[in-house]
Amino acid sequence: MTANKFMRxxxxxxxxxxxxxxxxxxxxxxxxxxxxxxxxxxxxxxxxQYRASVHSIFGEDAPIAMRFEPGLRSxxxxxxxxxxxxxxxxxLEQYNQAAIALSDFVFNPDNPNQPCLDSAADQFxxxxxxxxxxxxxxxxxxxxxxxxxxxxxxxxxKQNFSLLGDFHTGLKYGLVGLLTAPNFLLRIEQTEIVDGVxxxxxxxxxxRLAFFxxxxxxxxxxxxxxxxxxxxxxxxxxxxxxRLLASDTLTLAVEDFFTDMLRFDRFRDISKDSGxxxxxxxxxxxxAQQQTLLDIVQHLLVDEGDYRQLFNLKQTHLTRALxxxxxxxxxxxxxxxxxxxxxxxxxxxxxxxxxxxALHSHPGSSSPTLRGKAIREVFLCQEVPxxxxxxxxxxxxxxxxxAMPTAKDRLIAHNNxxxxxxxxxxMDPPGLALEQFDGVGxxxxxxxxxxxxxxxxxxxxxxETVPQFAQALSNHREIPRCLAxxxxxxxxxxxxxxxxxxxxxxxNQVFVDVDYRLKPLMRTIALSDSFYAIDGNHSQLSDTHPKxxxxxP
Amino acid sequence: xxxRTRRTLLKGLFHGAVVGVGLPTLNCFLDDxxxxxxxxxxxLPTRFGTWVxxxxxxxxxxxxxxxxxxxxxxxxxxPVASYKDKLSILSGFDVKLDGVPNKPHITGCLGLRTGVxxxxxxxxxxxxxxxxxxIIGNDTRxxxxxxxTSGINxxxxxxxxxxxxxxxxxxxxxxxRVFGEGFQDPNNTNFVPNPTFMAQQSVLSAIKDQRADLxxxxxxxxxxxxxxxFTAIRELEQKLTLQLQPPAPxxxxxxxxxxxxxxxxxxxxxxIKTHKVMADLLAVALxxxxxxxxxxxxxxxxxxxxxxxxxxTHHTLTHEEPVDPALGYQPQVAWFAEQSMLAWKxxxxxxxxxxxxxxxxxxxxxxxxxSDCSIAKxxxxxxxxxxxxxxxxxxFKTGLHIAGKGDAASRVGLTLQxxxxxxxxxxxxxxxxxxxxxxELMA
Numbered sequence: 002m003t004a005n006k007f008m009r010x011x012x013x014x015x016x017x018x019x020x021x022x023x024x025x026x027x028x029x030x031x032x033x034x035x036x037x038x039x040x041x042x043x044x045x046x047x048x049x050q051y052r053a054s055v056h057s058i059f060g061e062d063a064p065i066a067m068r069f070e071p072g073l074r075s076x077x078x079x080x081x082x083x084x085x086x087x088x089x090x091x092x093l094e095q096y097n098q099a100a101i102a103l104s105d106f107v108f109n110p111d112n113p114n115q116p117c118l119d120s121a122a123d124q125f126x127x128x129x130x131x132x133x134x135x136x137x138x139x140x141x142x143x144x145x146x147x148x149x150x151x152x153x154x155x156x157x158x159k160q161n162f163s164l165l166g167d168f169h170t171g172l173k174y175g176l177v178g179l180l181t182a183p184n185f186l187l188r189i190e191q192t193e194i195v196d197g198v199x200x201x202x203x204x205x206x207x208x209r210l211a212f213f214x215x216x217x218x219x220x221x222x223x224x225x226x227x228x229x230x231x232x233x234x235x236x237x238x239x240x241x242x243x244r245l246l247a248s249d250t251l252t253l254a255v256e257d258f259f260t261d262m263l264r265f266d267r268f269r270d271i272s273k274d275s276g277x278x279x280x281x282x283x284x285x286x287x288x289a290q291q292q293t294l295l296d297i298v299q300h301l302l303v304d305e306g307d308y309r310q311l312f313n314l315k316q317t318h319l320t321r322a323l324x325x326x327x328x329x330x331x332x333x334x335x336x337x338x339x340x341x342x343x344x345x346x347x348x349x350x351x352x353x354x355x356x357x358x359a360l361h362s363h364p365g366s367s368s369p370t371l372r373g374k375a376i377r378e379v380f381l382c383q384e385v386p387x388x389x390x391x392x393x394x395x396x397x398x399x400x401x402x403x404a405m406p407t408a409k410d411r412l413i414a415h416n417n418x419x420x421x422x423x424x425x426x427x428m429d430p431p432g433l434a435l436e437q438f439d440g441v442g443x444x445x446x447x448x449x450x451x452x453x454x455x456x457x458x459x460x461x462x463x464x465e466t467v468p469q470f471a472q473a474l475s476n477h478r479e480i481p482r483c484l485a486x487x488x489x490x491x492x493x494x495x496x497x498x499x500x501x502x503x504x505x506x507x508x509n510q511v512f513v514d515v516d517y518r519l520k521p522l523m524r525t526i527a528l529s530d531s532f533y534a535i536d537g538n539h540s541q542l543s544d545t546h547p548k549x550x551x552x553x554p
Numbered sequence: 555x556x557x558r559t560r561r562t563l564l565k566g567l568f569h570g571a572v573v574g575v576g577l578p579t580l581n582c583f584l585d586d587x588x589x590x591x592x593x594x595x596x597x598l599p600t601r602f603g604t605w606v607x608x609x610x611x612x613x614x615x616x617x618x619x620x621x622x623x624x625x626x627x628x629x630x631x632x633p634v635a636s637y638k639d640k641l642s643i644l645s646g647f648d649v650k651l652d653g654v655p656n657k658p659h660i661t662g663c664l665g666l667r668t669g670v671x672x673x674x675x676x677x678x679x680x681x682x683x684x685x686x687x688x689i690i691g692n693d694t695r696x697x698x699x700x701x702x703t704s705g706i707n708x709x710x711x712x713x714x715x716x717x718x719x720x721x722x723x724x725x726x727x728x729x730x731r732v733f734g735e736g737f738q739d740p741n742n743t744n745f746v747p748n749p750t751f752m753a754q755q756s757v758l759s760a761i762k763d764q765r766a767d768l769x770x771x772x773x774x775x776x777x778x779x780x781x782x783x784f785t786a787i788r789e790l791e792q793k794l795t796l797q798l799q800p801p802a803p804x805x806x807x808x809x810x811x812x813x814x815x816x817x818x819x820x821x822x823x824x825x826i827k828t829h830k831v832m833a834d835l836l837a838v839a840l841x842x843x844x845x846x847x848x849x850x851x852x853x854x855x856x857x858x859x860x861x862x863x864x865x866x867t868h869h870t871l872t873h874e875e876p877v878d879p880a881l882g883y884q885p886q887v888a889w890f891a892e893q894s895m896l897a898w899k900x901x902x903x904x905x906x907x908x909x910x911x912x913x914x915x916x917x918x919x920x921x922x923x924x925s926d927c928s929i930a931k932x933x934x935x936x937x938x939x940x941x942x943x944x945x946x947x948x949x950f951k952t953g954l955h956i957a958g959k960g961d962a963a964s965r966v967g968l969t970l971q972x973x974x975x976x977x978x979x980x981x982x983x984x985x986x987x988x989x990x991x992x993x994e995l996m997a
Contacts, residue, residue, distance in 0.1 A: 043776040068727065070720035071707050087717030087779055090697050093786035094793075101754070150764070157760050161753045170753075178757045183768060183783050191771060270706045272820050276863035283817075364820065364858065365865035390656035390933040 029514035029525070034507055037500030038534025041201075044083040044188040044494050047072060049257050051186075053217035055103065058140045060114075064106050067099035072266060077378060079261050080491045088186065100180035108173040117172060125162050125171070130155060134175050142184040143211075143218050144191075144204035145228075154178050188212070192535065195233070201533050203227040210241065213492040214527060215250035216257040235528070242527045246520060255302060255519065256294050258491050263351075263379060265290050267360060273441055274365040281359065281441040284322035289355040289442075292318050295337065296351060301519040308484055308517040312350035312380075312475040313468070315342045326355050326442055347437055347444050347467040352376065352474060355442035362440040369408050370425075373432025380474070382483035385428055389420050406449035409433050430457035434470035485512045485522060492526050504531045598911050598918050600947040601840050602686045602974055603848035604667075605901055605923040606710060607894040608659065608857030609872050609930040611939045612883050615892070617645045618955045625955035630892045633899040639953045640902075640916060642942040642995060644966055647958035649935040650985035659855035659869075662935035663710055663926035666963040669982030671935075676715040678983070682922075682967045683711050683849055684719075689975045691847040695736075695793050698847035699839060701728065703829035704858055705818035711849040717782065721851060725813040725831045732839045738801045739809060740842050745800040755794045758787050804842050806909050810835055820858045820867075822893050829897050833904035841908050841915055852897050855926035859890055872930035887930065898923060902943055920946030922970055940966055942995070949973050951997050962986045969995055 046054065048069040055063050070092050073082030108115055116133045120126035134154045138146040146154070154175045162171030179185060190209075193202040201209070204219075207227040211219035219227070223241055231237030245251065260266070268290060273281040295318040300306040319340045324331040327348060332338045342348040351357060361375040362368050377383040405411045412429055416422045434455045439445050446452060456465045462473035474480065485508045490496060497505060508525065515521035526532050615629030625643065627635040634641060649665035655673040656662070665671035667681040687698050700709045702721035711719040722728040738745070765784050769777045813831050818824070829852055836848055853859045857868035866874060868890040875884040905916035921943040928937040940963070945952050950973055958965070964982030969991040971978055980989035 041773065041776075043772055043779060073716050075716075082716070085716045087714055087782045088786060089713070089717060089719055089782075090786040090789045091700075091720050093783065093790060094696075097754075097758075097790055149767070153760050153763065157757055160756050164753060164756075165749060174753050174757050177754070178760060181757060181787075182761055183764070183780065187780075187783070189768065189772065189776075270708075270858075272705060272858070274860065274863060274865075277865065363865070363870055364860055364867055365863075387655070387657055390658050 029511040031507055031510055031514065033529050033531065034503040036530035036534035037498060037504065038531065038536045039493060039495050039498045039501070041190045041192060041535050042084045042188070042494055043190070045086055045088060046186055046188065047079060047083060047257075049260075050212060050216055050218075053215075053253065054141075057217050057220070058137070059103065059107060062106075064102050065099055066102035067095040069095070071269070074264070076490055076496045077262070077382065077487065078491055079266060080258075080494055081496060084494045093181075096186055097177075097181050100177045103180060104173045104176040107176060108169050110169075115169070117169065120168055122167050122169065125159055125168055127155075130158050130168075130172050130175065133172060134158070134179070137176065138179050139224060140218060140221075141179050142182070143188070143208045143224070150184075190535075199535065200233075201535055203230060203232050206232045206238075206533050209492070209532065210238075210245070210527060213532075214242070214245040214254050214523065215248065216254040217250065238528060242524060246524060246527075251520075251523075252298050252302060255298060258488065259294060259297050260290070261491065262487055263293065263356065264360065264375075265356065271360065272364055273359065277365045278439075278441045280325040280443070282322070284320070285326060285355065285441070286359075288320045288322050289326075289359065292320075292323060293351050293354045293356040296354075305518050305520065308512075308519060309475045309480055312352060312480065313471040314350050315344070315346075315348075316340070317342065317348075317354075323355065328444065349468050349471040350475065352380070352435070353438065353442070353467070353471065358435060358438045358442035359440065365440065367408070367436060367438065367440045369412065369432030369436055370428055371432070372435050373428030373430070376431035376474070377427060380483060381477065381479040382487060383427070383479070385424055388424070406451040407453055408436055408448065409454055430459055431470070431474070433457055434459070434464065434467060437467055481512050481517050482509050485509050488522065489526055489531075492532060498536065500536070501531060504529070598947055599843065599846055600690055600949065600974065601846045601848070601915075601919045602683065602690060602946065602970070603850065603919060603921050604683055604711075605850045605898065605921055606663065606852065606855070607898070607923070607925050608853040608855040608859075609868055609887070609890065610925045610927045610934075611891050612888045613645075613928065613937070614882070615888065616895075616939060618643055621955045621957045623953050630888075630895045633896050634902060637899075637902050637906075637943065640943055640945070642950075642952055643955040644940040644942070644992075645955070645957050646937050646960060647940060647963040647966055648937060648960055649963050651935065652984040652986075656933060656935060658933040659926045659930075662933075662938050663855050663924075664712070665935065665986070666924060666938060666940070666967060667710060668712070669964040669967055669986050671986065675712075677712045678715070680714060681710065681712045682971055683847055684713050685971055685976050685978075686974050687847040691845070692792065693796065694843055694845050695796055696732070696839075696845040697789050698849065699728075699732070699836065699845045700849045700851075701832050701836065702851040702854070703818075703832055704820045704825045704851075704853045705828075706820075706851075706854050706858060708851060708854050709849060710851065710855070713782065714778070719849070721849075722832070723818055724815075725818075725828060725835065726815045728832060729810070729812050729835055732835070732844050733809060733812070736797065737844075738797065740801040740804040740807055742801070747798045751794045751797045755791055755798075758791045758794070762787055762791070802843060807842055808838075810838050820860060821862045822859050822868075822890065823862075825853065825859060826893065826897055826900065830900045830904070833901045834907075837904045837908050837915055840905075840919070841910065850901070852894060857890065859893075869930075877931075884931065898941075905944070916944045918947040919944040920950055920970065920974065922966075936960070938963060942970075945997065946974060949997055950995050954994065956992060956994065962988050964988050965990055965992055972996075 052065055055065055070089055072079035073086040075082040075085055117126060117129040120129050135146055135151055138154065157178045158171045158175035161174040162168055165171060188208055190205040191202045192199045204227050207219040207223045211217065211223055226232055226237060226241050268286060296314060297311065300311055300314060301308065317340055318337045319327065319331045320337055321331050321334060329340055329342065331340065361371040374385045377385050405414060412425060416425045434457055436453050437445060437455055455467055459473040459477065462476060464470045464473045486505055489508060511525045512522050612630065616631055618625035618627065620626065627638055649662045649671055651671050654661065654671045657673050660675060661671050661673060664677055668677050668679040670678040672678060691697055698719060700711055700719045700721040702708055702723050705723055707721055707723050709718045709721045762784060769780055772780060818828050839845055859868040871884065871886050875886050877883060878885050902916060905919055906914045908915040910918055923943065924940040925938055928934045928939065942950065962982060962985060964986040965988050968981040968988055971981065972991050973996055980987060982988055
């Protein structure tokens, strides 16, 4: 190699490094351990995925005329529950109803985008019907329809053309079929055999990728990449991953992940006593969730901030409705205002938001126990066991007890019960640290006219004030680990397997190396082999599975 | 009416394309006893449902002092004294844990509904309402209807672990689902089948044909989940079959008014109102053969009921409120327990307000009412209060107080299932395993 050539190579590598936007910050020099993978999954679409898929395929105006049943939470995530939950007759009735309403919308004669607009009503236009059903089917099923499938939906269209005498009406029922089909409502992963090894097929890879990075069905570009075999090699995957990470839809994916992790679905069942908390109304309930999500997106995606700082962030977004809760002026009469909490304010970080404090409280009081449990489970991925069934809580939560005016006094008394003390030692310090916020998150210093003492110790870090607790939480070593591991579970839709421990260690180290920034962490997962791997244990698969049969020697 | 025969009633527009059996209950089809159809001897349909209230009871205000048919309904049960002949009180039946950790408010409730206590919500068997629905719940528009009246979308009707039947929480949404689009007035004499139902049917039937290909590609557990999907598709298809037939005429049918939209509140007085509205709608839904199976949840088992302006809920009170030494129980908790029984009376009133044959809708129902625990303060699953109302169309004896004396609560579940035709000779696991139904209840 001549000096000249060497120099050129050097410059090229520098350029690559720069073009990848600070390669030391964004990537880790670590190498991914051999992928272990997990089982093939059948996952139900979540409500947000169903909505997003319908809107991305049929437009933002497309109606969604149905009610969704509550999701199933598993391993702290509804996303994991999607691979366990059953489809109830109620849900299917609702999906079918929504399919009909949506198809009526698409085939409304007033709709300028009505499919096969040029086809005559009184003749069955085989070519257009076939084209429509195969292109729409590709988007809805997230893979091309097999010939048999296409014929099935064509047959529905034909049959109903004969019955009802109108081509478009017949074709409409073909669409109703696609929208009601298990291939749309369930993400049924498929495999293919490559070099004698069973791997996730290209469309299932595209599907995992799309839902992880956009929370919706694969777009046409991604489906084309799948068809061209682009997703089976690293470079092709990288191209798609970078494209999706740069797209606006990343925000939706990040919002969905945090909505799931923060258990905002439970706001559906929440009610607050309007006599005790007059400031808490339907607007507050709505805006409180949005406030937290806006802060998360701003800090993690826009500012590319350190995840740990979410727990002592002073900047936030507020509406006028939220003003009375936080007691700070909100400049904009309508919409959102960027606000900084004063430096001496107790408010700092998303755990001091009404969305956390109100959710983990009772209808008429705060609850240090529920909040402590939530800090442990939601942010630190620690499990707190259920209370023993036969405990006397009389002392613990009697809010008008004059001998023990604050929750702390009552909990200390309660903890003399040996069967309770163990768990309360875990839950109480973080829960009591938030006692200066009432049941909807308003700041207070007194309970029953007695000052509330928030001092405590979070796993070795002592704190005296609420902001010091925020700092302790932010410093907690389980905070980033919990996020990285939860994000991986979210992305694959299941709990991690035993053999994936090495991958989790790797992921945790990567998160450290990229300064705890979310986007590089998502990139690492999306580019990893683990994300696409399925394990070699096919015992649960049917013996008659043709692909497996081929794979056996 | 004179010229109408049962045969012409059953004839649909699509001449044999759709075959099914309507369920006429018009008086002209009833024989003299008012119980069976004149030409087929088919009985009025039997309905089954459960009615659940949370956080147990105050035993001294609830358990009748005598057993057998000569018992007293006192204290919190005094409001239902007028229903004594149609009620049975079951006291002293235990959920046997056999070492399974008692998950407060869950283990007892699901234990007596499945016969197998579980430490969480991952049921090992379907709940008994699902088993009974398989026998008597077919041939209606809805396989079952679940209602929760305190604003919480919870349900203790499970098809399998992770597969509950979700509840309706809004009276308006419930009304629209049952009496809105797709509802056919049973007494409309100008029935014209809607051809779009036939089109919809063709869609479902085509989808069903994919089952064999799909199940081949998935593992055993997921095959079970796919089968659930296809079962639900079949149910939808059945529903459409019914829609294509002239609806069975129903005596005394009056279509209910659409309720006003409002946010359901968990204060006791509001829940009582919401419950009454939903109970009345449910009664008409049962009368007009929209479903034969229901599960009503007055309050969640960890009850969120409360009084306005107070910091505690019914559930938190069971933990926090001191026992009044003079009374020997928690007085505020007792108030919620009493209110729950007032709601129970409302429910019975709703079912009895509808005349059917020579009795009322209640007579043709079997309602299994129960809570999740006995003494909520200690989450005790021994002696969980249970009641039966209605005779299930004469299949059960009523007007009894049976003291279980510590027998397994699964004896009750076994009795209900056997009495309604579920072909089992025993039910429950370990200490809950029983082959001894309560024969004194069987007609």
